[in-house]
Amino acid sequence: MSEDYRPMWADLGLDLKAHDALLGVLGNAYQDIFLSQKERPEGMGYFDFVMSEVHGLRIKELLDEKAAGRKIVGCYCVFVPEELVLAANATLVGLCAGADFATDAVERLLPRNTCALIKSTFGFKLGKVCPYLESADMVVGENTCDGKKKAYETLDHLVDNLFVMDMPQAKSAQGKSLLKAEYYRFKSALEDLTGVAVTVQSLRQAIETVNAKRAAIHRLSALRKADPAPISGLDALLANQVFLYDNPARFTDAVNKICDELEVRVENKMGVSAARKPRILVSGCPQAVPNWKLPFIVERSGAVIVGEESCVGERGTRNLTDASGESVDEMMEAITDRYFKVDCAIFTPNPDRLAHIEEMAAAYKADGVIHYGLQFCQPYLMEAIPVEKALEEKNIPCLRIETDYSNEDAGQLKTRVEAFIEQLR
């Protein structure tokens, strides 16, 4: 990193030694996994820069915003409406973590058999290595899966300002009114935090900002439908991962620039590799930075990932929010409509997700689907079995993976993924 951020990290209360170790590992992993790829779009240089400054410049920007009186809100889920946060003059950042950290300390607070995503979240807090979390003026939890909702009870003792939002579990009229009521409660909490009332203008502006960001990602996704795929799954995943860290307008520009470049590639039938590669759709649990384990194995084994049916991917970014409402209430309704469509596995039943997987497999011309489940993530692991069955009935090969953030199973995983790719060739 170009600037010395150590005083900034120290002010945030980070454990500098542990943090150095984390950045060291992250830097090496990024080098091996991303920079070693061939035929990368030039526009990915932006994301290389973002990643090299992920705990540096971006944190400095957030702290500058704070100094100017803006509030920072952290969240762990795509059900937290960024529109409301922006409209209340605050900035939303994702806090989900994708690496094991301070596991011993975590297992004093959480059972060992907790999913890696939740454990990692705690590890980054207890290990004092997440500058995003330490910058946040409010942390939003949401009652999605049992693991998360119970973990928030414990997290409440570790962070100053935890706001927990309740979540419906069924796509019923009652479920929707619960979500809407919770979004109103969240709006009030934000207004209390920032002292800024959400207005028709600020909310419409916020919806348009977030929609533009989503539209850029939709454009990127559409380009990945081309055969050969013009961008690696790893690079596209990275863009999806940065979706919730970066300044929205700058992110939108960066993604659109990559798309301009990819359009030329698609026109010239140029892909990430000369040879035709089996095309894979990844479906299931979110993959937070720096969890690049599965896509790295898949793409190193000679396939290309063309889509992510995931919170960090299309489940999180699908559908725009209608900005045409003429009152705050109308726009609140539109926001509820948009988020209520998210097909998270906490909903029962959840037929939309299966329909989306089948739709995506066809649209992205996937030769096979890898269902990515985090160990102990009951909702997605439960759905994995009917998903596999339904896909196989349609003659779409499916590989069910159940893994975590460790590298303990990398050898086995590699053999299974390679054998699956052989099956598709």
Added chain:
Amino acid sequence: MRFAGIDIGSRTIELVVVDPTGEILLSLQADTGFDPIAEAGKLLAGVAYDRIMATGYGRSLFEISFDAPTVTEIKAHARGARAFFPDAHTVLDIGGQDSKAIALLENGRVRKFEMNDRCAAGTGKFLEIMAATLGFGIEAFGPEALRARKGLSISSMCTVFAESEVTSLIARGGNRGEIARGVHSSVIRRAAGMINRISSQGDIVFTGGVAKNPCMCHLLAEKLGRTVLLPDDPQLVGALGAALLAAEASALQD
């Protein structure tokens, strides 16, 4: 042209050389030891071949050292099993450190597979440790277990926990042969579960080192009520499959 296949497993390395018709010209075996690539090099010394393909858990190391193409054990066993049994649709491979159930399409391609994850449960290594705990040589373990009239139940699949379960059965005066049979049954329960997830009927080709154990074959057939077919040398199936795939790849290039 002579085509070689080398299967670098966790316990043993097999080398098979075939002619263009798939006839086996040579087969060799060695222990993997702690340096698989050095062992593979020794095994290959003086063996004449034109093309080679590697499989097994050491395949990636071999690919780097010998600049050779590789194939997973799953595809290699599927191909090798078809060489012995052209109608095979289901293959069970239990090797030293992992086990796989493989379902094949009509044309011999892999339709679906299941594989144990992470630990040594239900593999050759598990049986080896249990045999040692019970004081049997690995060769005698299967026949002794087969002779027992019943099996004492072993519930744990974790190698470490199962070992202590076996130790406590011995302490309680359990018959060694019956405990041995119980150990075999516990591995078969797991293997049968994997097979049932991918295929519901038809003969099963049993490959890998564990297929040489007669009690395993007997219990597998009994548990599933399906015929178990054994190749002449089940341990060679992976290497043979790799050799045949090398030959087919070469034919495609020409």
